[in-house]
Amino acid sequence: MLTAQWMYGLAGCVIMALGLRGALLHASLLQRIVAINVMGAGVFMLLVAVAYRGPVLPPDPLPHALVLTGIVVAVSATALALALARRLHAEQEDD
Amino acid sequence: MSPVSLPLFDALLLFSIVGLAWASLATTDERRSVILFIAFGLVLAVAWGRLLAPDVALAEAAIGAGLSGALLLGAVHRQPRPLSPGSTNDSRNQGATGMGVVLRWVVTLLCTALAGTLAWALLHAFSSVPHDMLPRAISGNLAASGVSNPVTAVLLNFRAYDTLLELAVLLTAVLGIFALGQANPGYQPAGPVFDSLVRWLVPVLILTSGYLLWVGAHAPGGAFQAGAILAAAGVVLRLAGRTRIGLPEGFMLRIVMAAGVGLFLLVGLTLLLLGRPFLGYPPAWAGSLILLIETAAMLSIAATLLLAFLGGRPESPAHAARTESANTTASNSGNEEQTPC
Amino acid sequence: MINILSSILILSGVFFYLAGSIGLLRLPDLYSRLHALTKADNLGLGLLIAGVALHSQDLLMMLKLLLIWLAVLAASATSAHLIARQARRQETGS
Numbered sequence: 001m002l003t004a005q006w007m008y009g010l011a012g013c014v015i016m017a018l019g020l021r022g023a024l025l026h027a028s029l030l031q032r033i034v035a036i037n038v039m040g041a042g043v044f045m046l047l048v049a050v051a052y053r054g055p056v057l058p059p060d061p062l063p064h065a066l067v068l069t070g071i072v073v074a075v076s077a078t079a080l081a082l083a084l085a086r087r088l089h090a091e092q093e094d095d
Numbered sequence: 096m097s098p099v100s101l102p103l104f105d106a107l108l109l110f111s112i113v114g115l116a117w118a119s120l121a122t123t124d125e126r127r128s129v130i131l132f133i134a135f136g137l138v139l140a141v142a143w144g145r146l147l148a149p150d151v152a153l154a155e156a157a158i159g160a161g162l163s164g165a166l167l168l169g170a171v172h173r174q175p176r177p178l179s180p181g182s183t184n185d186s187r188n189q190g191a192t193g194m195g196v197v198l199r200w201v202v203t204l205l206c207t208a209l210a211g212t213l214a215w216a217l218l219h220a221f222s223s224v225p226h227d228m229l230p231r232a233i234s235g236n237l238a239a240s241g242v243s244n245p246v247t248a249v250l251l252n253f254r255a256y257d258t259l260l261e262l263a264v265l266l267t268a269v270l271g272i273f274a275l276g277q278a279n280p281g282y283q284p285a286g287p288v289f290d291s292l293v294r295w296l297v298p299v300l301i302l303t304s305g306y307l308l309w310v311g312a313h314a315p316g317g318a319f320q321a322g323a324i325l326a327a328a329g330v331v332l333r334l335a336g337r338t339r340i341g342l343p344e345g346f347m348l349r350i351v352m353a354a355g356v357g358l359f360l361l362v363g364l365t366l367l368l369l370g371r372p373f374l375g376y377p378p379a380w381a382g383s384l385i386l387l388i389e390t391a392a393m394l395s396i397a398a399t400l401l402l403a404f405l406g407g408r409p410e411s412p413a414h415a416a417r418t419e420s421a422n423t424t425a426s427n428s429g430n431e432e433q434t435p436c
Numbered sequence: 437m438i439n440i441l442s443s444i445l446i447l448s449g450v451f452f453y454l455a456g457s458i459g460l461l462r463l464p465d466l467y468s469r470l471h472a473l474t475k476a477d478n479l480g481l482g483l484l485i486a487g488v489a490l491h492s493q494d495l496l497m498m499l500k501l502l503l504i505w506l507a508v509l510a511a512s513a514t515s516a517h518l519i520a521r522q523a524r525r526q527e528t529g530s
Contacts, residue, residue: 006217008142011112013210014210016209018120025199031120031125031128033167034167038116041116044151048148058230062230065254068150068154068246068250071319072265072319072396074159075162076264076265079400080268082166083406086275086406288518289518292511296507
């Protein structure tokens with residue numbers, strides 16, 4: 001296994017764990033959304049590290065396509081979560 | 096590059112990335128958290144470049160750091176105080192009670208265990224030489240796919256069904272946002288400095304998005320990056336206080352929103368009627384079909400991301416005109432509430 | 437030869453970035469920090485891009501790199517102006 005794959009893969013696992021911990025423990029809704037995004041970034045790093053095949057061979061394009069899809073889905077989920085949070089905030093202020 | 100410096104570069108890059116993620120989640124100030132997250136996303140884009148993933152780097156910089164950051168910053172700005180799901184905010188924040196501290200430590204240990212398990216699985220999976228069956232299949236069929244960028248070929252040809260469903264997810268998210276309320280209030284009209292930047296920046300952004308769409312067939316780029324840049328042009332117009340930000344109105348808006356999924360389905364069903372598999376392009380037509388689908392997808396993605404930034408149903412044109420005149424008179428008397436930054 | 441020249445340019449660009457970061461950490465108030473950050477970082481970027489442009493294959497790539505530098509220059513100048521204006525407004529209590 002290449003050194004770069006191992007380093008980036010490990011970092012991806014660490015970032016994912018950091019994000020998960022933040023999503024579970026933070027009190028503020030906005031920071032939980034940020035934590036979920038960080039968790040997603042960790043997963044993406046894991047995928048891209050797996051796709052890397054060294055400086056000579058071209059990388060495996062399939063995980064790259066999956067990560068691209070993941071980035072777009074993550075931003076749309078973030079947008080929906082923020083709209084829900086805003087509506088929740090408005091409802092809480094009313095009562 | 097000498098063999099010792101690249102691992103050193105990797106180590107420094109990973110140290111900053113993990114450090115930024117940690118700092119973003121360690122602070123309790125929401126604004127600081129979001130800004131550090133934006134920085135995290137941008138440095139992550141450098142990591143994608145290093146791992147030879149330029150398409151992913153473009154998408155991360157435009158969507159992951161740029162648009163997500165704009166969405167989060169807008170949300171932080173609109174709230175006068177931190178948002179919490181209930182009144183148990185204080186006890187969980189301080190962790191003063193014994194139960195709170197124990198719970199935090201248990202969760203931390205579980206997350207560490209998860210990271211360890213994943214790392215062990217990774218090491219185990221790569222202790223042998225990995226199969227390269229899929230990459231060989233992709234490069235073998237690339238000539239018949241209609242494009243020469245392998246990521247675009249995978250996204251729009253070999254796994255076009257996934258992309259169709261992804262566009263449907265985008266559409267669903269924006270429909271949910273529509274159902275939750277009206278768009279956020281606009282911003283005041285920009286001063287001369289910002290306005291003159293917008294004047295030339297928006298045409299350049301539109302041109303760049305068209306270029307990225309075209310070049311995605313044979314170089315890093317594609318519909319998603321192009322759509323994000325087009326959405327960024329709309330976001331910049333919105334921040335400069337314009338009422339017309341490039342979104343069509345009423346019925347045309349619905350058409351544009353559904354265009355990505357709609358055209359994809361149309362192509363797929365037509366091919367089905369012609370006796371080919373669903374979304375199985377004939378090799379002679381593959382390039383043109385991919386470009387057609389990507390154009391519709393780009394417009395759809397741009398409209399969706401811009402609507403996500405708006406935060407709800409866009410206001411009607413008459414209401415927008417009244418708001419703009421009210422904003423202009425208000426800015427003349429120097430009494431504004433919303434600011435672009 | 438080209439490697440040496442481009443290394444010198446890139447290293448001096450990095451030096452300016454370092455100077456800007458030190459300014460961010462050490463200078464007393466918002467305006468001087470903005471001033472140091474914007475000027476030093478943009479000059480650093482220009483030197484970096486000059487160093488990278490020496491390795492480019494054709495004129496088109498050099499022009500694209502130049503366009504990147506100009507766009508970042510304009511955007512960072514504008515955002516520095518907006519931040520300073522907003523800080524000024526908050527100070528004089530609008």
